[in-house]
Structure formats: structure tokens, C-alpha cells
Amino acid sequence: xxxQFVGFLVLVRLTSASDVENCPDPASVDNSIFVxxxxxxxxxxxxxxxxxxxxxxxxxIHCNASMVWDAPSPTCHLGHCPDPALFNGxxxxxxxxxxxxxxxxxxxxxxxxxxxxxxxxxxxxxxxPPLPICKSRDCGPPGNPAHGYFEGxxxxxxxxxxxxxxxxxxxxxTQHQQCVDGEWSSTLPFCQQVPQTELEKVLLAFQEGKxxxxxTKDFLKRLKESGLIMExxxxxxxxxxxELEAKRLL
Ligand SMILES: *[C@@H]1O[C@H](CO)[C@@H](O)[C@H](O)[C@H]1NC(C)=O
Ligand SMILES: *[C@@H]1O[C@H](CO)[C@@H](O)[C@H](O)[C@H]1NC(C)=O
Ligand SMILES: *[C@@H]1O[C@H](CO)[C@@H](O)[C@H](O)[C@H]1NC(C)=O
Numbered sequence: 001x002x003x004q005f006v007g008f009l010v011l012v013r014l015t016s017a018s019d020v021e022n023c024p025d026p027a028s029v030d031n032s033i034f035v036x037x038x039x040x041x042x043x044x045x046x047x048x049x050x051x052x053x054x055x056x057x058x059x060x061i062h063c064n065a066s067m068v069w070d071a072p073s074p075t076c077h078l079g080h081c082p083d084p085a086l087f088n089g090x091x092x093x094x095x096x097x098x099x100x101x102x103x104x105x106x107x108x109x110x111x112x113x114x115x116x117x118x119x120x121x122x123x124x125x126x127x128x129p130p131l132p133i134c135k136s137r138d139c140g141p142p143g144n145p146a147h148g149y150f151e152g153x154x155x156x157x158x159x160x161x162x163x164x165x166x167x168x169x170x171x172x173x174t175q176h177q178q179c180v181d182g183e184w185s186s187t188l189p190f191c192q193q194v195p196q197t198e199l200e201k202v203l204l205a206f207q208e209g210k211x212x213x214x215x216t217k218d219f220l221k222r223l224k225e226s227g228l229i230m231e232x233x234x235x236x237x238x239x240x241x242x243e244l245e246a247k248r249l250l
Contacts, residue, residue, distance in 0.1 A: 161184075172191070
């Protein structure tokens with residue numbers, strides 16, 4: 001059972017009469033007290049909900065020389081604070097919230113509580129600490145770094161993914177990551193370009209789509225400029241060949 005109060009108005013005139021005296025009466029709001037005062041050429045009105053009710057809407061409204069209130073009146077709803085809400089969790093509150101009520105929160109399995117596990121309804125109609133939320137312990141798909149990718153197709157709590165970079169890029173950051181309480185364990189790594197060696201620049205002569213004669217000329221010119229000797233080039237080419245051979249056999 002509760003009592004319905006008719007809202008009433010308390011108009012406090014702080015300065016002498018002026019234009020704003022002609023502002024229309026603001027709407028009367030059930031279970032509230034309205035206080036108005038004149039300030040800097042405008043009328044400033046504030047609604048206060050009675051104990052046991054909380055305000056929904058704008059508490060303060062203004063009326064200036066244009067003779068209209070700048071916002072609709074709020075309403076006062078039963079319950080000293082807004083009804084608590086917690087998706088994917090539960091709390092111990094029944095019926096309208098009373099001032100000083102202290103409620104405790106718990107999340108369902110698979111969810112983690114973000115915020116305080118309890119909250120109290122204060123005199124000013126707010127919850128303190130603020131109401132918590134329940135966040136899934138599973139992760140969303142992780143991001144991909146530029147020139148990189150990840151392996152792993154399970155993004156649930158506890159699962160692991162591994163990052164790799166494209167050829168000619170080195171991974172900087174954490175390669176192996178785990179989904180912990182709804183977040184990947186580290187920030188996204190990035191893929192850094194491996195600088196070209198002198199030799200690679202020289203060998204590019206053969207990859208630039210020129211005919212073999214021109215490519216050979218360019219190659220010899222660049223080789224001379226680089227100061228590398230033919231023996232080194234031969235050695236690296238042999239290594240490259242062996243690497244390709246090994247890949248082919250795998
Ligand atoms: C009065 O308030 C309205 C809305 O807030 C505003 O647009 C208007 O410029 C104000 N007029 C004066 C004379 O201050
Ligand atoms: C509210 O209840 C919780 C759990 O019972 C308790 O830890 C907390 O101190 C209480 N808060 C207040 C303001 O009484
Ligand atoms: C993920 O990796 C951690 C350690 O790196 C391991 O303890 C855990 O079992 C792995 N989880 C899965 C689902 O493979």
C-alpha cells in the first residue's frame with residue numbers, strides 16, 4: 001500500500017518583478033515538490049521527488065523572456081531509487097526500493113561481475129556505488145594486425161590463439177594469447193617490416209620484370225655499388241635454394 005500525494009508548487013521570488021513573472025505555471029507532478037527561483041533574467045525551476053519516489057526526466061527546467069519552459073516536466077516513480085537491473089545475474093531486492101536499502105549482486109555462471117557486488121540507495125535517489133554489470137567470460141573474435149593474422153577458432157573463456165606475420169614481417173608483442181574473463185590476455189601485437197639487406201636489394205634486379213640481359217647488367221652494377229663480393233652472393237643463394245627445397249619436401 002502507498003499514498004498518492006498531489007504535487008505542489010513552492011515559488012520563491014528572489015528579485016523584483018520582471019518579464020519572467022509571466023511564465024506559465026509548470027505542470028504539477030505527482031509525489032513531488034517544485035521550487036522556482038529567479039536567476040539572471042530567467043526562472044529556474046527544480047522538482048524534488050518525495051521520499052520513496054525517484055525522479056525520471058530532467059530535474060531542473062528554465063523559463064526566460066520567451067515565456068516557455070525549456071523542457072517537459074519529469075515524473076516521480078515509486079521506489080526511492082530506480083529499480084535495480086542486472087542482466088545475466090541476480091540481486092536480493094523485492095518490492096519498491098526504500099532509502100538506505102543495500103542490495104547485493106551475483107552474476108550467472110559464465111559471467112563476471114564488473115563493479116561493486118553491493119550498492120546502497122542514497123537519500124539523493126542514486127545508487128552508490130553505481131550498479132554493476134555482468135560481462136561474459138567469453139571473448140569476441142580478436143583483431144588482426146596489419147600484415148598479420150591469428151590461428152585459433154575458439155574464442156571462449158580459457159581458449160588460446162596464436163599470432164603470425166606475413167613473410168618479411170616480424171611479430172612485435174605477445175604471440176600467444178588467452179581469453180581471460182572476457183578479454184584477450186595482451187594487446188594486439190604488430191608486424192614490423194624486416195629491413196632489406198644489401199643483397200636483397202641487389203637481387204631485386206631479377207624481380208623487376210626486365211629481360212635477362214638488362215637484369216644481369218643491373219645486377220652487376222648494383223653488386224659493384226653494394227661492395228658485396230660474388231662469393232657472399234653465391235653462399236646466400238645456395239642457402240635460399242636449400243630453404244625452398246626443404247619447403248617443397250614438407
Ligand atoms: C530563452 O530560452 C530559449 C531556450 O532555452 C532560448 O532559445 C532563447 O534564446 C532564450 N531567450 C532569451 C531571451 O534568453
Ligand atoms: C552492503 O552489504 C554488503 C554485503 O553484505 C556489505 O559488504 C557492505 O558493507 C554493505 N554496505 C553498507 C553501506 O552497509
Ligand atoms: C591455453 O594456454 C595455457 C598456457 O599457455 C594452458 O594452460 C591452457 O590449458 C590452454 N588452453 C587451451 C584451451 O588449450
